[in-house]
Amino acid sequence: MATEVEFPRYRSFKIILIGNAGVGKTSLIQRYSEGYFHDSSLHKVLKHDFVEKDVLIDRSLYRFVVWDTAGQEKYKSVTRSLYHNVDGVIFVYDVTNTSSYVDLKSWLGEIRDYLEPLPNTCIFLANKCDRDVSEQLVTFSQLKNDPDFSEFMYxxxxxxxxxxxxxxxxxxxxxxxxxxxxxxIDRKYQEIANKHEYTPPSCAC
Incomplete structure (x- = not known):
């Protein structure tokens, strides 16, 4: 019978979502963390400015802390404090809002002032793709073909x-x-993990 191994949490990583107000940052985080969509008309917000989730990747357990910048877009001096020790950035624009796309360039410029982002740890999202094509003012195709973002692979x-x-x-x-x-990663624990079968907890999906 296989011995159950409790995997150590190796590291905690920080992710932030950046973009104009109303592009859906909070809704994306809630969909990711809780698996459902909340109606913005209810004015519901996250209980905290961040959510934490333990994720199993290649038989190693990590904690990801996802920070929401919603409500701070107008006060970038406040938002800048969130850039400390950031490991990944998600840039979000609303396909029905042209200015939210135009402003991606300034958000990217600000990130570059404080971080040294690599193309594979920055992701750009054309959010609200559920909207009718006639409502989409800046399509995903435009994002993919924009030379200003060509260095970013995702x-x-x-x-x-x-x-x-x-x-x-x-x-x-x-x-x-x-x-x-x-x-x-501690090689000792990795070697132990490789010798045992392990069923990841549901929170690691």
Whole structure:
């Protein structure tokens, strides 16, 4: 009979979502962390400015802390404090709002002032892809073909309402962060883990 092994949490990584007000940052985080969409008309917000989730990647357990900048967009001096020790960035724009797309360039410029982002730890989202084509003023195709973002390899259409690609986005970013930052895993525990069967907890999905 296999012995159950409690995997140690190796490291905690920080992810932030950046973009104009109303692009759906809070809804994306809630869809990711709780698996459902909340109606913004109810004015419901996250209980905290961040959510934490333990994720099993290649038989190693990591904690990801996802920070929401909603409500701070107008006060960038406040938002800047969130850039400390950031491991991954998700840039979000609303496909029905042209200015939210135009402002991606300024958000990217600000990130570069404070961080040294790598193409594989920054992801760009064309959010609200559930909206009718006639309402989409800046399509995902425009994002993919924009030379200003050509160095970044990961771009997705997403919808917090339907859940389209939300899980894919976080899984991709988390794996890239671990690949970049996770080289200090304790080999002793990894060797122990490899000798036993282990069923990951449901929170690690």
């Amino acid at each position: 771009k997705y259409e997403t919808s917090a309402l339907t859940g389209d690609n939300v899980g894919v986005v976080f899984d991709t970013l988390q794996r890239e962060i671990v690949k970049k930052r996770g080289g200090d």
